[in-house]
């Protein structure tokens with residue numbers, strides 16, 4: 002990647018900092034070569050669950066947070082929309098408790114506290130209208146009703162990813178399909194858009210990057226930084242794109258809205 006990329010907004014989710022499967026090098030390269038006015042962190046940015054099970058926090062992961070912070074200091078708007086793996090951000094007393102644990106957590110959370118936090122955000126696109134931004138676990142019955150099943154699945158996934166990446170991807174897709182039902186998820190998305198008068202929705206959570214155009218609404222998923230290394234970006238003219246960072250750090254456009 003040699004050129005400086007200019008976007009109005011960048012949407013990232015499922016980075017999973019604190020988990021050793023995170024492809025932080027690609028993300029670091031993307032961020033340092035990209036300028037934007039708005040940054041939307043669409044959940045599972047920090048993997049507090051993984052850190053709790055097996056503590057992992059290299060300098061390279063702290064560096065990603067520091068880049069977010071420096072973009073913010075230079076004037077970018079940074080919105081943090083929490084996900085299930087960073088759910089302590091949805092619980093203020095728990096967050097304070099974690100912050101007191103040790104210096105590393107203190108350092109992480111003190112950066113995060115600078116940003117605007119929400120669980121849902123109404124985004125107004127100049128080209129399309131009102132879009133809802135949320136992580137997506139809200140549509141996942143298993144995650145909210147039985148956290149332990151989801152946690153167990155997450156642990157299994159962490160082990161599998163160390164053994165075999167393509168296999169783990171296949172298994173994760175399969176488990177998500179069995180557990181929540183991809184069609185059930187899309188049905189809830191559609192209902193939410195119709196009820197709230199949204200032209201569409203931007204989320205993450207299932208690690209499946211895609212832009213889907215339905216008659217009633219649009220569905221955009223940012224993907225993740227464990228496997229796909231993808232993002233949704235809003236161009237200066239309001240066009241949305243799903244992009245992917247490849248092995249040579251080049252940006253590839255997957256689909257356009």
Ligand SMILES: [Mn+2]
Nearest residue numbers: 045084085206
């Ligand atoms: Mn998630």
